[in-house]
Amino acid sequence: MFKKDVVADAVIILLILATLPFIALLLFALRGVLVGALIVALILGPLAYVLSPAFRDWFSAWAEPLIRYKGLRLATDVGLDPSHSWARVDEDGSVGVDDLVQATLGPVDAVELPPTGRHVQRGEPLFRLRHGDRIIDVPSPVSGTVIEVNPALLDHPDLINDAPFESGWAVRIRSDDPRSDRRALLRGKKARAWFRSTADEVLQVSRNRAGVLTGAGVGVEQLYRQIDTNTWHDLIEPMFTARRDE
Secondary structure (H helix, E strand, O other): OHHHHHHHHHHHHHHHHHHHHHHHHHHHHOHHHHHHHHHHHHHHHHHHHHHOHHHHHHHHHHHOOEEEEOOEEEEOOOEEOOOOEEEOOOOOOEEEEOHHHHHHHOOOOEEEOOOOOOEEOOOOEEEEEEEOOEEEEEEOOOOEEEEEEOOHHHHOOOHHHHOOOOOOOOEEEEEOOHHHHHHHOEOHHHHHHHHHHHHHHHHHHHHHHHOOOOOOOOOOOOHHHHOOHHHHHHHHHHHHOOOOOO
């Protein structure tokens, strides 16, 4: 078995070495095309960045997939809804909650997920998060059919705290109208600005109501420890169930 593996590896290496001259000749023959393509890319790239919001969103997500603000994380490849849910409409259809939800709610004890096949409208309750006696019903950021739920959350709901934009996704939805959903969600610079201003707003509410987190540079990743019951109820309705005017 060992000799067979050695022979197979040797054959693969020889094949690779044998093809290198042909690859080099091909690149040399196409050098004019490659140089021309590079020049076109250098000219059209900046132009597309200026004129195309979709290209700017793609480039921002590629260059900086995750940003941080006062201890909170925000993925740049998602569209955000004002209810603090997010969706990857153009990719796998995954849906989850942003980092401010889990920071305000605290360590998630349980997740209630919808059945597959269920059809939801944007803004309808989609799944539920629980920490102790505190509950958030997360509205759907898109309209469509639930095609998959994240089974890992049933045994490990803390994934929403640890990786809200990665393994902590909640459901996958097949959008009824991807173009409409893309327009409805906040992306790129608008999403970043909104997320930062909302984080500042939550921080300010807790300062005014509870007299905590008074330091200018204090983060909000442990905000749930500082929020009393009255402040919690005041935050839930206007911030985590907020909807944009149609």
